[in-house]
Amino acid sequence: MLTPKERLEKVLNHQEVDRPPCICPGGMMNMVTEELMKLCEISFPDAHKNPQQMADLSEAVYKEGCFENYGVPFCMTVEAEEFGADIDMGSNIYEPHVINYNISSVAEWEKLEAIDFSKGRSSTVIDAIKILKAKNTEVPIIGNITGPISTASSIMEPVVFYKELRKNNEKAHEYMTFITKQITEFAIKQIEAGADIIAISDPSGTGEILGPKLFDEFAVKYINQIIAEVKRLGKSSIVHICGQMKNVYKEVNKIESDVLSFDSIVSISEAKKNLGNRLIMGNVSTYTIEFGEMQKIADMTKKCVLDGSDIISPACGLGMKSSLRNVRSMLSALTEGDAKNNA
Amino acid sequence: MFESKEALLKRLSDGVVDMEEEDVIEASKEYIEAGYEAFDGIMQGLVDGMNKASVLYDEEEYFVTDVLLCSDAMYEGLNILRPHLPAEEADKAKVKGVIGVVEGDTHDIGKNLVKIMLETAGFEMIDLGRDVPLDSFVSKAKEVGADFVCLSTLMTTTMGGMKTVVDRLKEEGLRDKIKVLIGGGPISQKYCDTIGADGYSSNAVEAVKLAKKLLVTA
Secondary structure: OOOHHHHHHHHHOOOOOOOOOEOOOEOOEOOOOHHHHHHHOOOOOHHHHOHHHHHHHHHHHHHOOOOOOEEEOOOOOHHHHHOOOEEEOOOOOOOOEEEEOOOOOHHHHHHOOOOOOOOHHHHHHHHHHHHHHHOOOOOOEEEEEEOHHHHHHHHOOHHHHHHHHHHOHHHHHHHHHHHHHHHHHHHHHHHHHOOOEEEEEOOOOOHHHHHHHHHHHHHHHHHHHHHHHHHHOOOEEEEEEOOOOOOOHHHHOOOOOOEEEEOOOOOHHHHHHHOOOOEEEOOEOHHHHHHOOHHHHHHHHHHHHHHOOOEEOEOOOOOOOOOHHHHHHHHHHHHOOOHHHHO | OOOOHHHHHHHHHHHHHOOOHHHHHHHHHHHHHOOOOHHHHHHHHHHHHHHHHHHHHHOOOOOHHHHHHHHHHHHHHHHHHHHHOOHHHHOOOOOEEEEEEEOOOOOOHHHHHHHHHHHHOOOEEEEOOOOEOHHHHHHHHHHHOOOEEEEEOOOHHHOHHHHHHHHHHHHOOOOOOOEEEEEOOOOOHHHHHHHOOOEEOOOHHHHHHHHHHHHOOO
16 A cells, blocks of 8 residues: 555656545645634634644644645745735635735836745745654645746736736846746745645646747746756656646646646646646546535546546635535545546 | 828727737827817727727637737727717716626736726726625625626635625615626636526626626617
């Protein structure tokens, strides 16, 4: 019997496994629910700011049979906050989100300061990873970072940002280079703290918004700079992108991560067809997980396996009101159902 | 010597399609100086260009960033032409809508796109922005006498807020007067039926068709 860590590592090395792992990385791909928080008496927004609570909550996700990994943080505002954006820390049902931007144009990027990883919420995340690492369990630890486009468009008004990619191209590249360097540093710190895998979610860097040319020029280029560092340190990476891929498959295939993850609008079979031998993660509808029946979730999980998904995961962050019974039905469909025979 | 009206209308339209803000500003000024009707300049020039851009978007030749730049050019032109509209055109009552991203969510690119396309189609839109408290949709709609409310969210975590807005409109006895249109990544026709909204559309171009169907009685 493989441990969760061994199974995931084998998949990452393109080796045969008994069944696909079932993970939810964290970050944008939130895996914490209201019911889970009640159960372990830890709540948001505290767990976003306290390393021990962050680690405990992350551990509970595994212990309660939801997913076969640890992952922190539980939001995608850590980087933006470090760069000076104002954050509303949310509640037990709302995720933290940006309420005030720090700069008004890409041309102002020089006003931003380098992240100080010894304080603020970046250090909370790093410390939480250290706590999880010290447990020395056979559960893979996933560190999460917010992708370059999503970070860049959280520090300034996204509409202005998107327009300036064209209108102020040179400055936009300078800004992206600065941001990417900083979040790469964050990824390195997470790896040094004990993260086995780095997941990069860049929902705002979608082909639907950018079109193929800008997607290649700004999303692929800068995401790959982070991946190169993760690889140099001998670790694996997962990249999650939102939206339709059909116009950008060629460009997506240039992303050099070990794993690609898409939201539920992309069918796994279509992704597999277009991306050759790439490892694909996904993509059980989070709508069904929150509002559907357990059987439906199990059926969707099995369909993902049949379609060739290498790693089973929700298609997006979990809705906070999803029931634990429903969340667990993904993993139990793999361990108890007949899906494993088809794997 | 002024350019012909047709030539200027074409420059206005092409300027919008080609995202050339400066060209549109220049052509708008020349158009007014030549004394041509502002209304035609808007409809057959700027709006024509924006409609062409939305066709290109629908055909996936243009993407969101392109449409945003086209709309910038259009709005620059509108700023110049609008003050020259005759009073009866300027004051003409338009179908009014309140639009925003529901509480807890700040993704507003899709909402902005829908707003641009609805304005282009002749609706008057009041934009509440993003992360909008659910009660604000109801109170704003009441205050301005809106004919419809557009709700958007990209997150499963916040979509429940749409139902709350529908329910509050009911409580206020406004549900029959105000149509509710919803959209965004996790939203579907099924969800629309479940919460009792009036319509769902999967993209900005469809949203215009939906609004026309629900609100413009031919």
